[in-house]
Amino acid sequence: MPPSKAEYIAYLEKQKDTTKPSIDMALGLIRTAAVSVEHLTGNEYWDRFLSIAQHKLELVKKEQAEWLLICGNAAPEFNMREAQLKYQFTKGYVEALEEVIRLPHQLMETYKGVKS
Numbered sequence: 174m175p176p177s178k179a180e181y182i183a184y185l186e187k188q189k190d191t192t193k194p195s196i197d198m199a200l201g202l203i204r205t206a207a208v209s210v211e212h213l214t215g216n217e218y219w220d221r222f223l224s225i226a227q228h229k230l231e232l233v234k235k236e237q238a239e240w241l242l243i244c245g246n247a248a249p250e251f252n253m254r255e256a257q258l259k260y261q262f263t264k265g266y267v268e269a270l271e272e273v274i275r276l277p278h279q280l281m282e283t284y285k286g287v288k289s
Contacts, residue, residue, distance in 0.1 A: 175257035181245030184238065212278050219277040230270040237263035 208223040240260035244253070 176241055176244050176260055178245070181241060184241050184245070208274070212274050214277050214281050216277075216281070219281070223274055223277060226270055226274050230267065230274065233263055233266045233270060237267055
């Protein structure tokens with residue numbers, strides 16, 4: 174389903190409330206791709222994987238926001254249906270990446286439970 178006008182307006186309101194970090198700070202955050210503590214496993218290989226997945230997630234979230242903006246503005250140089258489809262694609266991609274990021278911790282916890 175394409176984003177509704179309400180989703181677009183909520184997105185614009187959210188953008189007004191956020192402060193713009195400096196470019197250096199933003200680039201630093203992207204490079205490190207900090208993973209939430211709740212998702213860390215303590216295993217260097219899984220945590221490296223999570224860092225890569227987190228970086229990709231941030232990039233896709235940015236792309237999703239750009240498509241939402243295009244959908245709301247109905248820019249004439251874009252086909253509206255194409256913009257809506259791209260938005261939905263990135264929305265699904267974000268959901269999939271968030272699920273992937275949760276998996277390593279869940280796997281390790283399940284393993285600990287079975288091992289005990």
